[in-house]
Amino acid sequence: MFSSYFIAVIISVWIVVFGYWMYVRNKEKTL
Amino acid sequence: MTYLTYNKNKILLFATLIIMFVNLWTIIYLAPMIPDQEWAQRIFYYHVPLAWNAFLGYFGVMIFSITYLISRNTKWDVLAQAAAEVGTIFCLLILITGPIWAKPIWGKAWTWEPRLTTTLILFLLFIGYFMIREFGGPYERSSRYAAVIGILASIDIPIIYYAVDFWSPQVQSHPQRDMGGHASAVMQVFYFSLFTFTLIFVNMMRYRSHVRKMELLKLEEENV
Amino acid sequence: MQLMTLVKKEFHQEIRAKESVISMTVFSVAVILLFSFAFNAAPAEFNKFLPGLIWMTFLFVSVIGLLRSFSAEKEMDAYSALLSSPVDRGSIYLGKLIAFWIFLLLAQGLTIPLFVLFLNFKISGEWYVFILLMMLTDWAISGVGIMISGMGLRTRMGEVLVPVLLFPLLSPVIIAATKSTSAIAMGLPLSKFNFWIMILITFSVVFSLVGYLTFGAISEE
Numbered sequence: 001m002f003s004s005y006f007i008a009v010i011i012s013v014w015i016v017v018f019g020y021w022m023y024v025r026n027k028e029k030t031l
Numbered sequence: 032m033t034y035l036t037y038n039k040n041k042i043l044l045f046a047t048l049i050i051m052f053v054n055l056w057t058i059i060y061l062a063p064m065i066p067d068q069e070w071a072q073r074i075f076y077y078h079v080p081l082a083w084n085a086f087l088g089y090f091g092v093m094i095f096s097i098t099y100l101i102s103r104n105t106k107w108d109v110l111a112q113a114a115a116e117v118g119t120i121f122c123l124l125i126l127i128t129g130p131i132w133a134k135p136i137w138g139k140a141w142t143w144e145p146r147l148t149t150t151l152i153l154f155l156l157f158i159g160y161f162m163i164r165e166f167g168g169p170y171e172r173s174s175r176y177a178a179v180i181g182i183l184a185s186i187d188i189p190i191i192y193y194a195v196d197f198w199s200p201q202v203q204s205h206p207q208r209d210m211g212g213h214a215s216a217v218m219q220v221f222y223f224s225l226f227t228f229t230l231i232f233v234n235m236m237r238y239r240s241h242v243r244k245m246e247l248l249k250l251e252e253e254n255v
Numbered sequence: 256m257q258l259m260t261l262v263k264k265e266f267h268q269e270i271r272a273k274e275s276v277i278s279m280t281v282f283s284v285a286v287i288l289l290f291s292f293a294f295n296a297a298p299a300e301f302n303k304f305l306p307g308l309i310w311m312t313f314l315f316v317s318v319i320g321l322l323r324s325f326s327a328e329k330e331m332d333a334y335s336a337l338l339s340s341p342v343d344r345g346s347i348y349l350g351k352l353i354a355f356w357i358f359l360l361l362a363q364g365l366t367i368p369l370f371v372l373f374l375n376f377k378i379s380g381e382w383y384v385f386i387l388l389m390m391l392t393d394w395a396i397s398g399v400g401i402m403i404s405g406m407g408l409r410t411r412m413g414e415v416l417v418p419v420l421l422f423p424l425l426s427p428v429i430i431a432a433t434k435s436t437s438a439i440a441m442g443l444p445l446s447k448f449n450f451w452i453m454i455l456i457t458f459s460v461v462f463s464l465v466g467y468l469t470f471g472a473i474s475e476e
Contacts, residue, residue: 003070005135009128010055013077016127017231020120021238028033028242031249100472152423159420166412172475176406179469180420183402186461187424194427194454198434 034241043237047230054227062220071135076220078128080228081121082146086188088118088232089153093185096178105247108174111181112164113239117232119157125150145196152191156184170250272358279320279362286312287369305376306436310392310429316362317396318418321404324355348401348470352463356390356397363389379442388439391455392432398462399424405473431455 034040058076065072095111098104129147130140141147160180167173213221290308294301370376378385400421407416431451438448445452 003135005131006070006073009074009077009131012127012131013081013124016120016124017235020117020235024235024238024242027246031242031245100469152426156420156423159416159423162412162416162419163406163410166416167406167410172409175472175475176410179402179406179473182465182469183399183424183462186465187427190427190454190458190461194430194451197450198430 034238040237043230044234047227047234050227050230054224057220057223061216063214063216065217068136071132074128074132076224077228078125078132079221080225081124081128082150083225084228084232085118085121085125085150085153087229088114088121088236089185089188092118092181096181096185100175100178100182105174106244108178109240109243109247110236111178112243113236115157115160115177115181116239117235119154119161120235121232122150122154122157126154143195143199145192145199148195148199149188149192152195153184153188156187160184170247272354275320275323275358276361276365278323279316279358280365282319283312283316283362283366284369286315287366287373291373301374302377302440303437305370305374306433306440308374309370309376309436310432312366313359313363313392314396314422314425314429316366317359317400318421320355320358320362321400321417321421322408322414324351324401324404325408344471344474345467347474348405348466349463351401351405352394352397352466355401356393359393359397360390363393376440378440380439384445385436385439388432388435388452388455391452391459392428395428395455395459395462396425398459398466402462402466402470402473405470427454428458431458 035044054076058073062073062076091114092111095107095114099107099111126147129144129150133142133144133147134140160177163180164173164177167176290312294304367376400417403420403424404417407413407420410416431454435448435451435455438451
């Protein structure tokens with residue numbers, strides 16, 4: 001139903017945002 | 032103290048997550064369907080707020096960098112670094128979502144459209160910014176250099192934009208470029224999305240600054 | 256006045272001045288030769304790309320020259336000596352800016368004839384307009400370049416950092432210079448490309464100002 005492009009965008013944005021959060025969290029843990 | 036031990040931060044994060052879901056829901060169920068462009072058009076609700084926030088971030092880099100150079104108070108450098116990082120992450124997202132949006136709408140993933148081209152140049156600029164931070168030597172020096180680069184980069188943004196705009200082959204008016212012509216339903220969903228991404232931006236800034244501050248404190252301890 | 260002394264100082268290292276201009280010129284010649292081979296110098300289509308090629312060449316040449324602009328100071332730690340004298344940091348910046356600007360113009364003056372000779376570079380308009388364009392663009396390049404090399408050359412990966420930072424920063428300058436050169440080559444009047452000139456002027460003014468104000472922060476130990 002949804003265009004696959006639309007889904008691709010939603011997924012990539014969420015992945016990058018959470019990925020960055022995890023990256024910062026990793027830094028925090030290894031302090 | 033980790034960032035999430037503070038209640039204020041927990042609440043902020045939780046609220047933002049909820050709003051992110053609500054945002055997605057409104058984009059899927061409330062936004063009107065645009066005839067020619069169908070579902071691909073809705074990428075606009077993610078792509079454009081990303082752009083606005085990236086520029087917000089880089090504007091912050093300019094202000095924080097200038098303030099840091101004048102006051103030499105570390106807290107401004109912490110903010111500058113966080114703004115640069117979050118801004119660049121958003122830039123990356125613009126560069127990812129832009130071509131994905133362009134492909135179904137315009138047929139080609141990359142046209143030298145002014146906004147995307149400017150974002151690409153900015154992205155490269157800030158790679159240089161992070162390289163200076165990494166290789167610039169001791170903190171006192173690398174932070175100063177980064178501040179100067181931050182100022183140069185952010186001041187260059189409008190110049191780059193106007194130059195690329197005038198240079199690029201006349202791309203027909205991209206949907207994102209005339210904000211005025213949209214139905215009010217579209218604008219409402221858009222503003223809510225803008226609000227959502229600004230919240231995401233704020234969360235990321237706060238988290239990153241907090242961790243950066245801790246990093247710097249630890250570095251200070253080790254040097255004593 | 257202080258500024259004149261500083262500029263003269265750059266020249267007094269006559270050997271350095273000669274080295275800079277000569278190495279920049281030789282590099283341009285090499286690039287021109289390579290372009291001739293790579294593009295088979297087919298005149299008709301080539302002219303469209305020539306302005307771009309010319310400015311790309313000059314951009315690379317600038318990097319070569321900039322990498323040397325602080326070399327004298329690094330040897331014999333002359334930089335600390337310079338900084339401990341009561342000279343206004345902004346003036347040091349301007350002195351280096353003007354000196355590099357002149358070196359670049361000299362190198363360009365020597366290579367433009369080669370572009371004309373080997374790659375059929377033709378200007379239908381007035382040559383003095385093109386010379387003024389070069390002066391303006393070189394000021395922009397020098398303004399940013401001196402700042403970047405002032406920082407980059409004192410760091411570990413300095414020689415890589417200079418082009419990495421310089422090229423994106425100068426992208427509007429290159430666009431403007433290339434467009435203006437095409438216009439001048441086609442003999443168009445100033446009104447057709449004054450937008451690009453405005454970009455160059457704005458860029459030069461803004462970045463020279465930033466450089467003047469921040470060079471103190473750049474050159475602290």
